[in-house]
Amino acid sequence: MAGDLPNLERVRKIVLRLHQECLGLDLKDAVFKKYPGIVLKHLWHLIRSEGSMNRRKRAQIILISLGFIGLTGISGVAYSVYSLLSKIRAGALNKRPFMRRTRSQIMLDNGARVMYIPYGDDEENKKRVLIGPKDDDRYEHDKYLFKYFAKSNRSQLFYSRFVSQLSILYRILIPKLTDRNAFLLSFQIFFLIMRTWLSLFVARLDGQIVKDIISRNGRKFMLDLMCWFLIAFPASYTNSAIKFLQRKLSLNFRVNLTRYIHDMYLDNRLAFYKVTFDTQAASSVIANIDNSVANDVAKFCDAVCSVFANIAKPVIDLVFFSVYLRDNLGTLGILGIFVNYFVTGFFLKKLMPPLGKLVSKRSSAEGDYYNYHLNLIQNSEEIAFYQGTQVERGKVNVLYNNLMDQMLLVDRVKAKYNAIEDYVLKYTWSALGYVFASIPTVVATFTTGVNNEEVNMREFIVNKRLMLSLADAGSRLMHSIKDISQLTGYTNRIFVLLSVLHRVHAKQFAYGAITDEGDGLDDKPSQRFDDVLRGTVQRNFNGIRVENIDVIIPSKLGREGTKLINKLTFQIPPVIIPETATSDSQVSISQKIVFQGPGSSLLILGPNGCGKSSIQRIIAEIWPIYNKNGLLSIPSPSELFCVPQKPYFIQDGTLRDQLIYPMAGDDFFDQGHKDRELVQILQEVKLEYLLKRDRGWKYLDARADWKDVLSGGERQRVNFARIMFHKPRFAVLDEATNAISADMEDYLFNLLKRYRFNFITISQRPSLIKYHDFSLDINSDESWHLQMLGTDEAITSIEKEIEGLETNLQNVESWEKERSELVKRLAHI
Structure with a gap:
């Protein structure tokens, strides 16, 4: 025990010295119980003070890291408590049998549904989910948004069919500001801003580490390296949170949109049957409505969340990095960078192929191919009786070749565009980034005549990292233009589907006849609904x-x-x-x-x-x-x-x-x-x-x-x-x-x-x-x-039917003779 005391004392001195060197905090007379409060108070004081820049930066990194570690710990404890309570409720901690509802759902009096969804490996584990009642008034109101959106926007100065469609669909994805999807979107924006802010910290710390290496300052190098490992935790956590929120938001969007479609498509107005009579709808949507409901909705939701993240992150990076670089490059330098971006974007926009139309055609080809295979499954026995394998194989091959042609066409068009895009965005912008990053160093050396290698190297590393990040943000923003083009195709298919369902689901559906309740997208003459369907029920x-x-x-x-x-x-x-x-x-x-x-x-x-x-x-x-x-x-x-x-x-x-x-x-x-x-x-x-x-x-x-x-x-x-x-x-x-x-x-x-x-x-x-x-x-x-x-007239008609049958029976003998002759001929062949 006596031999361990010198080692403990040595460790204590190292810890005290680390606090003194890193944060300027003296802990010689501090009590261990008050250690957390003293450290947090000192860190907060360093952040608010105007003292050493290095210590202030380290204090910020430590507080951010501690905050994320605490948040992770609290989340883990809360989830553990929730899991424990769930097991207790499920009767997993006792031996007594636990009665559980085995049926899948209950319909409440107000129209809401309570569903029991199994989860986990154990089939007995079921999660209770409450689905609110269907709001018929909302669908009646929304049908006018889908009906008149084109007429109300084409008269404006700037009209975008894609933006108009998306402005209507977002009301389904995020119905109100207090919706959980609105909170998830806010959290995603918060973490996107946090990631950009942490990127600035990492860029500065990167330059400081390079400076420590060049100046051969081992003590500062070790301190900054520790800060690097500390800042790595919140940075990794932030990236993981952004990906999780993006996926969660996509799934929630899909839930809202799918339920919105199901409530109209599968209700007592029989829209799933009447949709085949809607002659105003696009034939591809009607023919492949199952593909639109099952696949296009998922692709649309994934594309919306992906495009938002791909646009929001570069925009935030451009704003933050531009503000920081303005002090080094000046207003003209930042202005030149953005002029370059706009010129490049305009150039790439002119060269961009019509990906939206191509993606829509590819989705239609996928639906045709899928539906025909479904037809083969449903009618397999009849096809087998007819021996129709050759005909079905030919039809499947035609649909498959059409699908491959559409997919190869999209990939072929993308290949040419990607080659130009990569050359401009990756290599040209990166080279310009080196040029802009070197401007402050060259100007400072030329004006002062002094070449401070350590300072110049630090500034160049920081500027170079931020310029490359800025170029990467600009390139991702340009790449998102291509994603928006693909999203346009998915948005149009979903919008057409919802327009058809609203038209069919409406009480005044004229079974395809052109009326003033049409979608307003054509100039065909219309008539009132009452002039088409005039019967009484x-x-x-x-x-x-x-x-x-x-x-x-x-x-x-x-x-x-x-x-x-x-x-x-x-x-x-x-x-x-x-x-x-x-x-x-x-x-x-x-x-x-x-x-x-x-x-x-x-x-x-x-x-x-x-x-x-x-x-x-x-x-x-x-x-x-x-x-x-x-x-x-x-x-x-x-x-x-x-x-x-x-x-x-x-x-x-x-x-x-x-x-x-x-x-x-x-x-x-x-x-x-x-x-x-x-x-x-x-x-x-x-x-x-x-x-x-x-x-x-x-x-x-x-x-x-x-x-x-x-x-x-x-x-x-x-x-x-x-x-x-x-x-x-x-x-x-x-x-x-x-x-x-x-x-x-x-x-x-x-x-x-x-x-x-x-x-x-x-x-x-x-x-x-x-x-x-x-x-x-x-x-x-x-x-x-x-x-x-039973009347005379009915008896007479029946007697006529009997006479007809008796007449046919009289010909039985002649028919039997013909049959015997045919059998003899067949025997001689």
């Missing part, structure tokens, strides 16, 4: 009534488009009872819930292309009513269920999800439903054997590509299971049993009649007449005929 009706409706295919021609059926009129049930019982979705199907009164049914018959399915589209309100005296009366959405020709199945959904569609899995449990209801429904539609394929009722949780797992008949029976689960009073079936056997078809239609559903069947088979009360025959000449089955 009556909701919450106790039946389905179609009165004097012209069935017209939606197009830009409006009511002058192709008419399929003229003045269609029918009603189900034929007599409307004002007070009719409704179904209770909370009651099990096993309790034999039936609707009061007998169910009415209508069979719609007709050849292909006559407009049968179009009637279902009008009833579902996805097609408009053009004629003024047309009236559609429909029940509430919960009382009407439409079954399309092609059964739809949720991708990667459970069997339960398929049976209860369009109800979400969360709502199924939240409304008190049980799996036993689904088991009973499967028994009703003769699909209970599906539960024997695996683990009984747990098979309801099985995930698969159900459209491939189930056969055509099973998929159609799932549609009937959905009807039995939702129990609507009215159902519209479009070719709902064309893949089902005759005995099963008979059972399912009798099932609907047993539970007294009102249903409309669209089919081409007259054999279904026996299950319906009325028949509506659609002809190919826009005419139609409605009759009640």
Whole structure:
């Protein structure tokens, strides 16, 4: 122990001497407990005093380093405490079981959503995220910004389509000044300024170290080297923070923009379906809208944040470095530097290729290539049956070659421009930087006649470093012009997408017809919305009534488009009872819930292309009513269920999800439903054997590509299971049993009649007449005929159909003879 005392005393003397030499602080009589306060007070005094420049600079470096170290420590402690509390809440520190919600989201009464997002390696860890309610008024207001932006700006003296579009989009990215994205942007600007300020410190310290080396002052060299390592920590922290904030800001922008798009694209106004009717939109956006939503949004957000950082950092550097260099180079020197920048920028702007248009074309080619591969996946079985490999390969090769041509075109154009840009910005500006950095040294030596090598070397090192940094800032600013050109392409695609969605999402959407509600980007003659869609829809009706409706295919021609059926009129049930019982979705199907009164049914018959399915589209309100005296009366959405020709199945959904569609899995449990209801429904539609394929009722949780797992008949029976689960009073079936056997078809239609559903069947088979009360025959000449089955007229029409079948049966013998002769000929070949 006695031998260690001299060593401790030696260390103590070195520490005291270090404080004295570096900061001029005497700590001989200081108490250890008061050491932090004494040092911080002395550092603050040095910064505010006008004493030694070196000590003041060291005090600044030490305070900055201590501040960043303290901030890092506090952040680490706060994150550790947060992680510990999260584990305690999750029950990770005790052995008792912890109940956790397993479903993904909850819809609150005000329209907000609470989502549970899994994170980490453990699937049990879920983060609760609250998403605010959708604001329909905002979308109605914003549509006018997208509609009139071009007209309101083209009359100005300086007009930039890119700036006008970006000025509207930023309201989505940063909705208000108190938004978290505004704070992140402020933090990013703060760290950008901090990095420039630290660069000035590093430049000065670099010159001081060179001076210490030339003057062979080892003590100052060691002190300045220690300051170098201290300033390196906040400088590294700042660079990391800037990159993190840029990425975080990009992700937040993407969240805001994606949600904004989803709220319009996927809502009860069916914009995802109606968007195909918007003939005013750019064809590339409509054809590749999935690529625009999934890829273009991410590229746009990354490009916006990247361009902002690439512009803000050089501008800040130019301002700070110019102010510092002005004392050495003078106003004329700084003015000459900026004149050089502007001349270079003007020169490079003239030589810059149209990267915005090229990038937009490349994105369109990527979308075409991606969509065709998606088409191959969705129709792989049909293509395999047709043996269409050669045709598909040729089509894919054409799209791939087009994509490669667009990508190579962009790279080829960039290569020529980059060669000129690098020569001017890197080498020419660097050489000019050496020239400008040497001006103070040459002028001072020439005027005084004294060559002070240490001072001149220090000044040259500092000026050279700042001049090179200034040249680098200018070159990055010029490079950002190219990034802005690419951002222009992404901005235009996103803006066109949002313009289309706003136009389609609007209540007054005319299905592609040119109206005064158009986007204002063309000079086509327009008409009022009321002159295009003039029909009337009556909701919450106790039946389905179609009165004097012209069935017209939606197009830009409006009511002058192709008419399929003229003045269609029918009603189900034929007599409307004002007070009719409704179904209770909370009651099990096993309790034999039936609707009061007998169910009415209508069979719609007709050849292909006559407009049968179009009637279902009008009833579902996805097609408009053009004629003024047309009236559609429909029940509430919960009382009407439409079954399309092609059964739809949720991708990667459970069997339960398929049976209860369009109800979400969360709502199924939240409304008190049980799996036993689904088991009973499967028994009703003769699909209970599906539960024997695996683990009984747990098979309801099985995930698969159900459209491939189930056969055509099973998929159609799932549609009937959905009807039995939702129990609507009215159902519209479009070719709902064309893949089902005759005995099963008979059972399912009798099932609907047993539970007294009102249903409309669209089919081409007259054999279904026996299950319906009325028949509506659609002809190919826009005419139609409605009759009640069981009347003399209906019996006569059925007898005619039977006579036609009997006539065909009389030809069976002759057809069999022809077949036998063909078989004999084939045997001789």
